[in-house]
Amino acid sequence: MDPQVDAGKRRRLPEPVRVALRVLRGYRPTGARTRALVRSMATSFVVLSTTLWLLPGVTASGLVAMLWLVALVTVVGAVLRPLLLALATALGGLGALAIGVGVQAVVMYVALRLDPEAHVAGFAVAFVAAWVAVALAAIVNWLADAGTDDTFVSETLRLMTRVRRTAGRRRPARPWRRSRSAAPPADGKLADGLLIIQLDGVAAPLVQWAVRAGNLPTLGRWLRSRSHRMTRWHTGLPATTPAAQAGLLHGDVRHVPAYRWYEKATAGGSPGRLVVTSRPRDAADIERRLSTGSGLLRDGGVSISTAFSGDASTSLLTVSRAGLPGRSTPGYAAFMTSPYGFARAVVLSAGQVLRELHEARRQRVRGVQPRGERRGSYLALRPLASLLNDLNVSLIAEQMARGAPVIFCDFVDYDEVAHHAGPARPEAMAALESLDHTLGILERLAGEAARRYHIVVLSDHGQSQGATFRQRYGESLAQVVARLATPPAAAPTTDGRPAPGGTSVEAAGRVEEWGRVNTLLTEVAGRGGVTAAATRAAMRSGPAGEVSLGPADREEAATRTDPQTVVVASGNLAMIYLAHHPGKLTRERIDVVAPGLIDGLATHPGIGVVVVDSAAGPLAVGPRGWHRLRDGHVEGDDPLLPYGPRARRDLLRHQTMEHVGDLVVISAVDPSLEEVAAFEELVGCHGGLGGWQTEALLVHPAGWAQNGELVGPDAVHRQLLAWLGQLGLRRSADGAPPEQMGLAAETDLAAAPGRSGVPLPVMAAPAEAPAPSGAGSAS
Incomplete structure (x- = not known):
C-alpha cells in the first residue's frame, strides 16, 4: 500500500484509537518481561491458593486445577493487560482510573471462567477475590524484594522503554542515550536535564538530624560521598x-500573603470574598496574577502535583490547571493498569490507614502531648497522599523518558502526616524515610532517562509543633476577636452606617488536605460526556465545573453574612479583617472603630505579636512593648525577640503584600521548646514564625555555586534560573545568556566537577565544598 495513503487513513482515525494503536505496537516481549512472568506465576500460585482457601464462592479442585488456574491467570493477564493499557491510555483521566480499579477483577474472572475445574459465583465475588489476591501479592512481593520496591522499579523501567519506543526513537548504546528534545552533542554525551523534587513541609534541621542518625540512606549517601551539598x-x-x-x-x-485570605469589598466594586489556594478556580486566578510567561518551567518544563504551573508546557495534577493526565500521558495509564502500580498503591495505602488508627490509639493510651485528632476527613484522605507518591514516580519516569528538560514535582506525604501526628513523631519520620526511599528510586530511573538528569531536592517550608490555640485556651481566635471587637453603639463604619454587633467569621478549617481531591474532580467535571455530567451533579459543581469539597465553600459562604470581622488562619499566622471598612486600616483608625481590640489581642497569653499599620509605618505590638518595623525602633520589651533576628524583615516584607489583613497575628512561641499554638486544629503547623517552619531545605550537586544566602522563595527561584542557564536549559526572551538576565553565573557547570560519565546524581565534588554563609551542612 502507498505509505502516503496509509498515513492518510491513520490520520482519519480518531485520536484515542491512534494513541491506543501506538501503545500496542510498542508492547513487545522481552527477557525482562519473561523473567517477570515466571516470578508472577510463582507468586500467583501462592496468592491464589491462599485466596481460594480464604474466600467462599471461588473454588478450584486439586493441585492440577490450581496450576492450570495459575497458568490461565498469567496468560489472560499477559493478553488482556496490553489491551486494557491501550484502552486506558486512549481514555485518560477518569477512564484510566476506572480501568485501574477493575482490571484485576477482569483478569481473575476471565481466568476462572476458562478453567473447567474452577468455579466462581459471579463477577462481584471475582472482584473481591482479585483485590484479596492483590493485597496478598503486595505482601509476598514486598517480602521477596526485602522492602526495596524492586518490582515496582522494574515495571517503571519497562514503562520508560515503552515510552521511548512508542515515540519512535531507538535506544542508543549505553552509556549514552539520545534525547528527544535536543540533538545529541558532538561528543555523543547526553544533554543535561534538571529534576527538582520538593519534599513538602520538611524542615532542614530535621533532615540534618535524620541524616546524622543514618535514617535517610539515599540523602546520607549523597552527602557523605560529597556528590551533593545540603x-x-x-x-x-x-x-x-x-x-x-x-x-x-x-x-x-x-500575591500570596497566606494559604488563604480575604479580599475586601471595594466601594462600588466587587463584594468581598475568601480566597483559598487549594481550590482550582482560586489557584487559576492567582496564577493569572503571577504569570508573566517567564516562569521557572517556561522552556519545555513539566509541573507535577504543584499548586501553580510555573508556565510549564505540560502540567499534571497541577491545582491551577486542574488536570488529570490525559491520553497523551501513558505513564498514568500504565500506573493504573499495572498490578505493581495502582493496585499495589491501594493496598499499601490501606495499610497506612490501619497504621494511623494504631498510632492514634497509641498516642491516646500513652498520654502523648500535644496531639490532635486523626480521624474524619484526614483518615479518609490519608491514602490519597501515599497513592500520589507512586503515581508521581510513574509520571516523572515517563517525562524523563521523553526528555523533558526540567521537571518539578511536589511530594506531600510527610506534610500530611506531620500536621496531625507532629513533625518529629515516629509516623512522620517513617513518611520522611519513605520519601528518601523514593529519591533512591528516582536516582535509579534517572540512569535510563533520555537526558542526564541532575537532581535537586528542596522543601517549601518546615513545620513547628505545639498544642493548638483552642486546646490551650478553650476558644478560637475568632471568638476572642468577636469579644474584643464589639464597638460602642456610637462608633460608625467608614461609610456612615451604624456599626454592627461583634460578629466574627473564622476560616480555619483543614482545607489543605482537600486540594488534590478538588483538583481531580474539577478536571473530571470539566470534561464532556456522561461521566462529567454525573460528576457535576453528584458534587454540585459550579457553573464552570469547579468542585470544592471540604470546608472552603462553607467558610466563604459565612463571609457573605455581613460579619464585622473575618479571621483567616494559616498555621500560627492569622489575619484579621474589619470587613465593613474598605482598604487596609491603620492603628489610629482601628482604635476608633474597635477600641481595645489591638491591646486586648497583644496581651492575650496565646498571642506573641500583633502587626498593624500606623502613621509611622507598620508596628509589631506585644504585651509590654512595640517594635517599629520600618527603622527598628523599640519601646519597652521587644516583642520580636522570641522569633529570631529575621523577624523584623519578614514582617515588614509581609506587610507589602496584597490583601494582607488589617491585623496580622502571630501566636506566642515557647522559647525553651520552640512550640507554637496553631490557630488551625493542627499540632504540626506552618505559616507564621517560631520553630523550624521557616527553615527550608536545599540539596544540590556539590560542584554548583550558590549565590550567597537564600532568603525567600524568589531568591531560590533566581538561583534555580542561574543553574538552568549554566546547564544550557534557560535563555532570556531575546536569547541572551543568563549573565545578561541579572543572574549570577559564577561557575561554569559545563566544566564543573562531575561531568564525566557517571550516572547522576552521584557527582564528583571538590575535596572541600564549603557551605555558603549562613547555610547548614549535613555532610
Whole structure:
C-alpha cells in the first residue's frame, strides 16, 4: 500500500484509537518481561491458593486445577493487560482510573471462567477475590524484594522503554542515550536535564538530624560521598506551600500573603470574598496574577502535583490547571493498569490507614502531648497522599523518558502526616524515610532517562509543633476577636452606617488536605460526556465545573453574612479583617472603630505579636512593648525577640503584600521548646514564625555555586534560573545568556566537577565544598 495513503487513513482515525494503536505496537516481549512472568506465576500460585482457601464462592479442585488456574491467570493477564493499557491510555483521566480499579477483577474472572475445574459465583465475588489476591501479592512481593520496591522499579523501567519506543526513537548504546528534545552533542554525551523534587513541609534541621542518625540512606549517601551539598534557605512569611511555589515557580511572592485570605469589598466594586489556594478556580486566578510567561518551567518544563504551573508546557495534577493526565500521558495509564502500580498503591495505602488508627490509639493510651485528632476527613484522605507518591514516580519516569528538560514535582506525604501526628513523631519520620526511599528510586530511573538528569531536592517550608490555640485556651481566635471587637453603639463604619454587633467569621478549617481531591474532580467535571455530567451533579459543581469539597465553600459562604470581622488562619499566622471598612486600616483608625481590640489581642497569653499599620509605618505590638518595623525602633520589651533576628524583615516584607489583613497575628512561641499554638486544629503547623517552619531545605550537586544566602522563595527561584542557564536549559526572551538576565553565573557547570560519565546524581565534588554563609551542612 502507498505509505502516503496509509498515513492518510491513520490520520482519519480518531485520536484515542491512534494513541491506543501506538501503545500496542510498542508492547513487545522481552527477557525482562519473561523473567517477570515466571516470578508472577510463582507468586500467583501462592496468592491464589491462599485466596481460594480464604474466600467462599471461588473454588478450584486439586493441585492440577490450581496450576492450570495459575497458568490461565498469567496468560489472560499477559493478553488482556496490553489491551486494557491501550484502552486506558486512549481514555485518560477518569477512564484510566476506572480501568485501574477493575482490571484485576477482569483478569481473575476471565481466568476462572476458562478453567473447567474452577468455579466462581459471579463477577462481584471475582472482584473481591482479585483485590484479596492483590493485597496478598503486595505482601509476598514486598517480602521477596526485602522492602526495596524492586518490582515496582522494574515495571517503571519497562514503562520508560515503552515510552521511548512508542515515540519512535531507538535506544542508543549505553552509556549514552539520545534525547528527544535536543540533538545529541558532538561528543555523543547526553544533554543535561534538571529534576527538582520538593519534599513538602520538611524542615532542614530535621533532615540534618535524620541524616546524622543514618535514617535517610539515599540523602546520607549523597552527602557523605560529597556528590551533593545540603544547605537551608529562609522562607520568610508566609511559610506555606502556595506562597513558596509562587516564588519558586514564578519568582513573585507579592500575591500570596497566606494559604488563604480575604479580599475586601471595594466601594462600588466587587463584594468581598475568601480566597483559598487549594481550590482550582482560586489557584487559576492567582496564577493569572503571577504569570508573566517567564516562569521557572517556561522552556519545555513539566509541573507535577504543584499548586501553580510555573508556565510549564505540560502540567499534571497541577491545582491551577486542574488536570488529570490525559491520553497523551501513558505513564498514568500504565500506573493504573499495572498490578505493581495502582493496585499495589491501594493496598499499601490501606495499610497506612490501619497504621494511623494504631498510632492514634497509641498516642491516646500513652498520654502523648500535644496531639490532635486523626480521624474524619484526614483518615479518609490519608491514602490519597501515599497513592500520589507512586503515581508521581510513574509520571516523572515517563517525562524523563521523553526528555523533558526540567521537571518539578511536589511530594506531600510527610506534610500530611506531620500536621496531625507532629513533625518529629515516629509516623512522620517513617513518611520522611519513605520519601528518601523514593529519591533512591528516582536516582535509579534517572540512569535510563533520555537526558542526564541532575537532581535537586528542596522543601517549601518546615513545620513547628505545639498544642493548638483552642486546646490551650478553650476558644478560637475568632471568638476572642468577636469579644474584643464589639464597638460602642456610637462608633460608625467608614461609610456612615451604624456599626454592627461583634460578629466574627473564622476560616480555619483543614482545607489543605482537600486540594488534590478538588483538583481531580474539577478536571473530571470539566470534561464532556456522561461521566462529567454525573460528576457535576453528584458534587454540585459550579457553573464552570469547579468542585470544592471540604470546608472552603462553607467558610466563604459565612463571609457573605455581613460579619464585622473575618479571621483567616494559616498555621500560627492569622489575619484579621474589619470587613465593613474598605482598604487596609491603620492603628489610629482601628482604635476608633474597635477600641481595645489591638491591646486586648497583644496581651492575650496565646498571642506573641500583633502587626498593624500606623502613621509611622507598620508596628509589631506585644504585651509590654512595640517594635517599629520600618527603622527598628523599640519601646519597652521587644516583642520580636522570641522569633529570631529575621523577624523584623519578614514582617515588614509581609506587610507589602496584597490583601494582607488589617491585623496580622502571630501566636506566642515557647522559647525553651520552640512550640507554637496553631490557630488551625493542627499540632504540626506552618505559616507564621517560631520553630523550624521557616527553615527550608536545599540539596544540590556539590560542584554548583550558590549565590550567597537564600532568603525567600524568589531568591531560590533566581538561583534555580542561574543553574538552568549554566546547564544550557534557560535563555532570556531575546536569547541572551543568563549573565545578561541579572543572574549570577559564577561557575561554569559545563566544566564543573562531575561531568564525566557517571550516572547522576552521584557527582564528583571538590575535596572541600564549603557551605555558603549562613547555610547548614549535613555532610
